[in-house]
Amino acid sequence: MQWTNSGERTVYQNRWFRVNLADVALPDGRHLDHYLIRLRPVAVATVVNEANEVLMLWRHRFITDSWGWELAAGVVEDGEEIETAAAREMEEETGWRPGPLRHLLTVEPANGLIDARHHLYWAEEATYTGHPQDDFESSRREWVPLKLVPDMIGRGEIPAAGMAAGLLMLHHLRLG
Numbered sequence: 798m799q800w801t802n803s804g805e806r807t808v809y810q811n812r813w814f815r816v817n818l819a820d821v822a823l824p825d826g827r828h829l830d831h832y833l834i835r836l837r838p839v840a841v842a843t844v845v846n847e848a849n850e851v852l853m854l855w856r857h858r859f860i861t862d863s864w865g866w867e868l869a870a871g872v873v874e875d876g877e878e879i880e881t882a883a884a885r886e887m888e889e890e891t892g893w894r895p896g897p898l899r900h901l902l903t904v905e906p907a908n909g910l911i912d913a914r915h916h917l918y919w920a921e922e923a924t925y926t927g928h929p930q931d932d933f934e935s936s937r938r939e940w941v942p943l944k945l946v947p948d949m950i951g952r953g954e955i956p957a958a959g960m961a962a963g964l965l966m967l968h969h970l971r972l973g
Contacts, residue, residue, distance in 0.1 A: 798824050805833070813837075813872065836913035840882035841870040841963065844895050844923040849943045849971055851964065852891055852923065854935035858956075865956040866941065866949065868963065869934075870915070883918040891938045892929040896922035902966055904959040917963040943968050 805819035815835040822828055844852050853866045869890040873882040880898050888894045898918040905914055929938065946955070946964045955961045 800824070803828070808832075832910070834911045834913075836911060837872040838879055838882075839870055839913055839915040839959075840873050840879050840886055841868050841915055841917040841960065842883035842887040842895055842898060842919065843868045843963075843967075844887070844893060844920045845943060845967060845971055846922075846940060848940075850940035851943050851946070851967060852887075852893060853939060853941045854890060855937045855939065856935040861956070863956060866954055866960075867935075867957055868917070868960050870960075879916045880918060883916065887923075888926060888929075889931045890929055890934045892925060892927050893923040894926050895920035896924070901963050904962055906957075906959045915959040917959065917966075919963075919967060943971055 801822040803820040803822050805817040807815050807817050809816040813836070817833050817835060819831045819833055820828055821831045846852075851868075853868060855864065856867055857864050869883075869887040871882065871886040871890075873879050877885075880900075884895050884898060895918075898920050901917040901919050903914055903916045905912075907913070941949075943964075946968050949955050950961045950965065955964060
């Protein structure tokens, strides 16, 4: 039951993404036009301290007009290593420079429409370097007890699927 991309053309693009229209061949031979969004990889990072608290950001997303807890994240720049991008984003958005990062997981949040892969990393230590450079990214940054994460996800306080998956994985690794 494999669908085949017979070719695609870009209908819109900017620095952040491309919207393409693909000619998709279905297993029964029919063709259909399918829009898709091509994105750069996304790097995500956090730290879990000795008290099993995770560094998170409280932010508003205008697209869904919703508030929620997230981890520091951003696109991987051209030529940048994913792990380096994760560390950079964490420091820019939180003011904390992570210690050695470990890969946690890679997820595809909406693989029926978007080719984005979100690469999540975590550290067991971080150094405070000062007020975040990108403080416009969130209203506040807090250390949240990891034990609260499952209930927070259940209440919809961590709405981003990839971040919820990563936080549940951290919960399992540290408290499981």
